[in-house]
Amino acid sequence: MRISVSVVAAARLHLGFLDMNGALGRKFGGLGLSIDAPATRLTLRPAEAMEATGPDAERARALLENAVAALAPGKRYRLTMEQAIPPHSGLGSGTQLALAITAALRRIEDLPQHVEADAALLQRGARSGLGAGLFTRGGLVVDGGRGADTTTPPVISRLAFPETWRILLVSDPAAIGLHGAEERKAFAELPPFSEADAGKLCRLVLMQALPAAAEEDFVAFGAAVTAIQSIVGDYFAPAQGGRRFTSAAVENLLARLAEAGATGVGQTSWGPTGFAFAPNEAEARRLEARVRGAAEASGLSLAVVAGADRGARIDAVYAEIA
Incomplete structure (x- = not known):
């Protein structure tokens, strides 16, 4: 028998870190959402022979080679990339790609799935466990941050995201979010994060964002995300040209969306992708229409997406060897 394995892994929004102070012994933690x-x-x-083709194939091949060296040494595989989350866009492309590759490899080799170990193996999740948690479960999740002995930050909460709510994504193809050495340098140079602001963020997540999602209270959820993004955006502004957003064009368009009635406005990770929430499809399309011309004039991409309430799909196909 011959086997091939296909994996579909959704993009994610990083809605904000919780505690960049770390005085309690754990640092970072975060709120994240899978999108469809x-x-x-x-x-x-x-x-x-080892081969990778398709979008983002060079990065995919490097990840595959590292995974094979650890999990199936001496074996060879062909990796076909049919679609890739845009790299360095704040949508979790690297983690989802790494975990999709290792999940496929484990399925072919009849190895048990171990997403958290694979994230560590391929050096994903240095600060956030959201990518691993969302790959497994989808939905709206909180990770508990990194402690002294943490391998991959654990997921401590997972909720279904309301089916009717929508997200408008705004991205600047001309900009790239911080990553790699530049990201590490930015974290090293940022000032200490205050305990007071960490407390505000944790309270906003635990006592507003999560209960609002559970009760489908759109107004309260949007207000919580906006407040979280304001605190986090101000902290990271020195690494983003003094702005809450990597892209000034994205920032301007999101301001237009907020004026038109959108809420929960912010930037995922280092961007350049920004987001805003709408309570339903009709309202999302109305907001999209209001800013479509401005987006096109600024060279921005604009899309309406929904939450994804399941983890990655892993499908095996078996065929007789001819």
Whole structure:
């Protein structure tokens, strides 16, 4: 029998860190949401030589080689990338790609799935466990941050995201979010984060954002996300040209959306993708129409997406060897 494995992994929004102070012994923690587009879609199958083709193939091959060296040394595979989450856009592309590859490899080799270990193996989740948690579960999750002995930050809460709510994504193709050495440098140079602000963030998540999502209170959820993003955005502004947003064009368009009635406005991770929430499809499309011309004039991409309430899909196909 010959086996090939296909994996579909959804993009995610990083809605904000919780505690960058770390006085309690754990640092970072975060609130994140799976969204139904864009997504990484790939197929892996045994082959005579190592090969990767399609979008983001160079990065995918490097991740595959590292995974094979650890999990199936000496084996060879062909990786076909059908679709990739745009890299360095704040949508979790690297983590979802790494975990999709290792999930496919484990399925082919009949190894138990171990998402948290694979995240550590491929050096994902240095600060956040959201990518691993959302790959497994989808929905709206909170990770508990990194302690002294943490491998991958644990998911401590997972809620379904209301089906009718929508998210408007605004992205600047001309900008790239901080990553790699530049990201590490930015964290090293940022000032200490206050305990008072960490307390505010944790309270906003525990006592407003999560209960609001559970009770489908859109107004309270949007207000919580806006407040979280204001605190986090101000802290990271020195690494983003003095702004809460990597892209000034994205910032300006989100301000237009807020004026038109959107809420929960912010930037995912280092951007350049920004987001705003709407209570339903009709309102999302109304808001989209209001700013479509301005988006096109600024060279920005604009999309309406929904939450994704399931983890990655992993499908195996078996065929007789000819």
